[in-house]
Amino acid sequence: MKTVGLPKGLLYYRYETLWKSFFKALNVPVMVSEESNLLLLEKGKKKSIDEACLSLKLFIGHVESLKNKCDYVLVPRIYSLEKDEQVCTNFNCLYDLIKNVYPELNILNYNIDVKHHKSEKKAFIAMGNTLGFSKLKSKKAYAFAKSQEKIEKEKKEQNQNIKLKTNKKKILILGHPYNTKDCLIGKSITDFLSNYPVEIIYSDIFNEKLVNKYAKKISPKVHWTMNKELLASFMYYKDKVDGVIVISAFPCGPDSLTNEMILRKKANAKVLLLTFEELNSNIALLTRLESFLDMLKGGIHL
Amino acid sequence: MKEIIAFPHLGSYCHPIKRLLKNTTNQKVMDTPQITKKTINMGSKYSPDSVCVPFKYNLGNYIEALEQGATVLIQAGGGCRYRYYAEVQETILRDLGYEFKFIQIIGKSHLRLNEIYKLLKKLNPKLKKRKLIHELITTFFYIKYLDKIEELIRERIGFEEKKNSFIKLKNNFLKEADKTKGFLSLKRCFFKYKRKIKKVKINKPKNCIKVGIIGELYTAMEPFSTYELEKMLASYHVEIKRFTNLTYLLWKKALFAPYIKWKSKRYCKYKLGADGLDNVYRTLWLSKHKFDGIIHTKPTGCTPEIGAIPIIMRVAKEKKMPIIFLSFDEQTSNEGLKTRIEAFYDLLSIRKEEENERIHRN
Incomplete structure (x- = not known):
């Protein structure tokens, strides 16, 4: 059986359950790349141009680490997830970019373009087809994966709701899941925060049905699906938590504008904006985090 | 009171766009001040750090226009970050304390006639659809002719014998084309200058x-x-x-x-x-x-x-x-x-x- 490699970057964190259970239902062995580390980043930097964003560089590093270990590497291409909306253009060109950087690599690919009537279901069936499964089989696998994803999401939401009800100080980590959960970027923050008596709330665990309602309050015209979710979850959690830490990679296109909107319309919320670059040490970052925590406590106690 | 309309600079396209807005809205259309060092300094002072440069230029244009008394600002939209410019720029300018109307022409990913009609009708309630279509077609042709002339100039400008002869011709074309009333006179004007450009001596x-x-x-x-x-x-x-x-x-x-x-x-x-x-x-x-x-x-x-x-x-x-x-x-x-x-x-x-x-x- 052919193995499929899943690079642990960008869309992996959004579709983890969906991908894994889809391949599990089809009995396809899956291989996930290692956690991101400095060596991986170095590899990615070599292969990408200077101005590409940190997350993209890390993704290329992940692809590089999977290169000779598996038969296929999964690189999806997304144009639009909703009608009249878009995603960051990096996802538009992700497949072609990887294909041109590694011309010999075997890439497993699917294409979601809701604006031009190519839904997620169609995309997954087409992907099953390239792996050599019948339409019916991949349809079933997709339905199974979707149900698994739903169960997982509900579980996470319940956990989050329990966390919100505690008396501890609550901090919202706001950012794309590929930034907040990455070892080099967001995880260093959550690891640091876990030493303190605070509850961490993640912005990506958020009911999808509420997105439009809350996004309208802060910015009615935003057209990036992922950033719309971020803005909505900021408005939803804003009054329920004590502080917000916004995490973004440098130089993120959509974030550069939506972060500005957050900072301008935050009202009373306490927001710390952290932008990540290819730095090797996070000492400067920890100082800022410490002072932010002190501020949440209500001043420095001598 | 008449509104004063302003829009950001984009090469020499301010001429056709100004003509379109002037004829359809019957309001005063302002010449946005030319881009200078001051414009970009102002723009980058108030815009987010890692945003791309066109945002900063446009914001600088808006600030300078507002200081000269503009009341209506116009922005377009496109495929990438450009589509979201309008909202952020509006928020920033409002935070700076200016008062104005903000209009985004391409709110969704495509240009639609009905949308433009509705937006311009806000500025000019007497606007008729027939008039708008006529003006749009003339503007499209103006833009096309302007591009043609620029294309011709780009092929020859490196080899001109007399310095600045092409730039002079282009400026004259813009001046004359702004004054034309109908589509036919615009076309005549274009062919006249096309002939003139082809006659300019070059040693290529x-x-x-x-x-x-x-x-x-x-x-x-x-x-x-x-x-x-x-x-x-x-x-x-x-x-x-x-x-x-x-x-x-x-x-x-x-x-x-x-x-x-x-x-x-x-x-x-x-x-x-x-x-x-x-x-x-x-x-x-x-x-x-x-x-x-x-x-x-x-x-x-x-x-x-x-x-x-x-x-x-x-x-x-x-x-x-x-x-x-x-x-x-x-x-x-x-x-x-x-x-x-x-x-x-x-x-x-x-x-x-x-x-x-x-x-x-x-």
Whole structure:
């Protein structure tokens, strides 16, 4: 059986359950790349141009680490997830970019373009087809994966709701899941925060049905699906938590504008904006985090 | 009281757009102050750090226009970050304490007649649809003629005998075209100046150096943002070919999209977002038509181009095309650019000489 490699970057964190259970239902062995580390980043930097964003560089590093270990590497291409909306253009060109950087690599690919009537279901069936499964089989696998994803999401939401009800100080980590959960970027923050008596709330665990309602309050015209979710979850959690830490990679296109909107319309919320670059040490970052925590406590106690 | 309408600069397209707004809305349309160092300084002072440069230029334009009394601001929208410019710029300007109406023409991804009609009707309740269609068609032709004239000039400007003769002609054309009333007189004006341009004496050698400019749309169309790169190239006696203009963006792009996708299918399976795929195709086109070099311009941090650059690099490497990538930000000194263009020109001229020698030997 052919193995499929899943690079642990960008869309992996959004579709983890969906991908894994889809391949599990089809009995396809899956291989996930290692956690991101400095060596991986170095590899990615070599292969990408200077101005590409940190997350993209890390993704290329992940692809590089999977290169000779598996038969296929999964690189999806997304144009639009909703009608009249878009995603960051990096996802538009992700497949072609990887294909041109590694011309010999075997890439497993699917294409979601809701604006031009190519839904997620169609995309997954087409992907099953390239792996050599019948339409019916991949349809079933997709339905199974979707149900698994739903169960997982509900579980996470319940956990989050329990966390919100505690008396501890609550901090919202706001950012794309590929930034907040990455070892080099967001995880260093959550690891640091876990030493303190605070509850961490993640912005990506958020009911999808509420997105439009809350996004309208802060910015009615935003057209990036992922950033719309971020803005909505900021408005939803804003009054329920004590502080917000916004995490973004440098130089993120959509974030550069939506972060500005957050900072301008935050009202009373306490927001710390952290932008990540290819730095090797996070000492400067920890100082800022410490002072932010002190501020949440209500001043420095001598 | 009459409203005063202002819109950001984009090359010399302020003339057709001003004409359109003036004729349809019956309000006063302001000449937005020319872009200077002050404009970009103001713009970058109030805009977020890592946003791309066109945002800063536009914001600077708006601030200067508002200070001179503009009451209505107009912004368009496009495929990438550009579509979200309007809302953030409105928020920033309101936070600065200005009072104005803000209108975004392309709110969704496509230009629609009904939407434009509704928006302009807010400014002029007496506007009729027939009038708007008439004005739109005239404006489209104005833009087309302007692009044609610029294209003709770009081919010849490096070899003019009398300095500034082309620029003078272009300015005269703009002046005269602004005064024309109907479509026919506009057409007559265009042909008159086309003839004049073709009559201007030039000494163009047969195998001159030809350079194609590709890249992001704002840096291609607004000369100030690239420190007048085209003028600089002209001073080296180079023939320039530029693809991006409003004619292309307004209707040619949608028309040619399937063709472009088919032509560049060896390198790309999907569209790359904004002008990414177009630039890959242009690289192929330029190498096929025996151009000597390619200049790729973009503002720093332009995401669609960043995605496309590795692909363009591969194409250029396979076709053996010299290519230079230029990123522009809010800095306004052009010394660094001059050195790089000079080096690039030297490279091209050496290559050209070697090629000529090879031909002679055989």
